[in-house]
Amino acid sequence: xxxxxxxxxxxxxxxxxxxHGISMWGYVVLNALDGGPxxxxxxxxxxxxxxxTRIIATLDxxxxxxxxxxxxxxxxxxxxxxxxxxxxxxxxxxxxxxxQANENRILARLPAGDRQAFLRAAQTLSALPLDEI
Amino acid sequence: xxxxxxxxxxxxxxxxxxxHGISMWGYVVLNALDGGPxxxxxxxxxxxxxxxTRIIATLDxxxxxxxxxxxxxxxxxxxxxxxxxxxxxxxxxxxxxxxQANENRILARLPAGDRQAFLRAAQTLSALPLDEI
DNA sequence: TATTGTTATACTCTATAACTATA
DNA sequence: TATAGTTATAGAGTATAACAATA
Numbered sequence: 001x002x003x004x005x006x007x008x009x010x011x012x013x014x015x016x017x018x019x020h021g022i023s024m025w026g027y028v029v030l031n032a033l034d035g036g037p038x039x040x041x042x043x044x045x046x047x048x049x050x051x052x053t054r055i056i057a058t059l060d061x062x063x064x065x066x067x068x069x070x071x072x073x074x075x076x077x078x079x080x081x082x083x084x085x086x087x088x089x090x091x092x093x094x095x096x097x098x099x100q101a102n103e104n105r106i107l108a109r110l111p112a113g114d115r116q117a118f119l120r121a122a123q124t125l126s127a128l129p130l131d132e133i
Numbered sequence: 134x135x136x137x138x139x140x141x142x143x144x145x146x147x148x149x150x151x152x153h154g155i156s157m158w159g160y161v162v163l164n165a166l167d168g169g170p171x172x173x174x175x176x177x178x179x180x181x182x183x184x185x186t187r188i189i190a191t192l193d194x195x196x197x198x199x200x201x202x203x204x205x206x207x208x209x210x211x212x213x214x215x216x217x218x219x220x221x222x223x224x225x226x227x228x229x230x231x232x233q234a235n236e237n238r239i240l241a242r243l244p245a246g247d248r249q250a251f252l253r254a255a256q257t258l259s260a261l262p263l264d265e266i
Numbered sequence: 267t268a269t270t271g272t273t274a275t276a277c278t279c280t281a282t283a284a285c286t287a288t289a
Numbered sequence: 290t291a292t293a294g295t296t297a298t299a300g301a302g303t304a305t306a307a308c309a310a311t312a
Contacts, residue, residue: 001161002139004182005259008266010136028134041271049137051304056272078270078311106266110254117250121243126138133141133239173293184281189295211288211293 009106013099020095021065025050025058027099030092033068033084040079049130067091142239146232153228154198158183158191160232163225166201166217173212182263200224 010024017027028048038044041059045052059082062068067088073079084092107115143157150160161181171177174192178185192215195201200221206212217225240248 001259002135002255003143004263005261005266006135006139008182008263012266040269042269049141052270053272053305054303076270076312080271106258106261109261110257114250114254114257117247118254121247121251122135124243125239126134128138128239128242130137130141133138133145175293185293186282186295187280209289209293213294 009103012102016098016102017095020091022067022091022095023058023061025055026062026067027092027095029055029058029062030067030084030088031096033082034089034092037081037083039073039081041082044082049126062088142236145235149231149235150228153224155200155224155228156191156194158188159195159200160225160228162188162191162195163200163217163221164229166215167222167225170214170216172206172214174215177215182259195221 013027014024017024022030025048028050029044032038032044032048038047041055042052045055048055059068059070063070065087067085069083069085070080073081107118110118146160147157150157155163158181161183162177165171165177165181171180174188175185178188181188192201192203196203198220200218202216202218203213206214240251243251
């Protein structure tokens, strides 16, 4: 039931993100890394609910744009340590401000209590491991 | 943020729907028609947030399975009048019972108040015209 | 032998455009 | 000329499998 709504929401956000030079998955990655660096790409992919092969092109772009760092782990040179840069944080905050403004416009149709509960629930549910669904 | 969650939810529902012999869009169509017949296929597509070309195969299957009727409108023979049949309602209710049981299992992680508010909000938001997002 | 990251490929879903029939 | 439905095609997004490097 929510699928068309989520799809439309993403479609509405794409032009905003494009103005900041990032893709939707790029934005998701920046948000995830803002909570702390990732030890491996696979771990990052899992936390954002994506396939590990799906974020490679995204990481390439973010790295080339200087929004993240991506260095081989000295302790295990197979793995790449991923961190958000200062420029990445700035981009993330700027994009987030615009996106949340649009989201607030839409969520304004809900009663205040429902709005907060919806946001809390969305955060909880999206953090669930996908194999528990 | 919600996209991977919604995707996983749909993936979890697909086997349930398959046991009842319908697709995800078939289930969405049955739910929409349960609220009342549709005057045109395009109108139905819009109410469920789908493209008009995307539901044609779905309608073919539902009609062949006897879950909906699809008759030319005598007043405008270009249009097709769509209604759910009694068999369609039975299938819909049976599938809905299983799906909601699974949803309740997942939503049980939320506080009771948030759970109800989330469901109310999801219903409101998914009913929004997509071009207002 | 197992794991990380990568690449190549195939598959699914969706959207766009062209066509038929009715109006 | 415009609209409802259909079909065909192309495109985006995603997942699967095979590969190279490291452990």
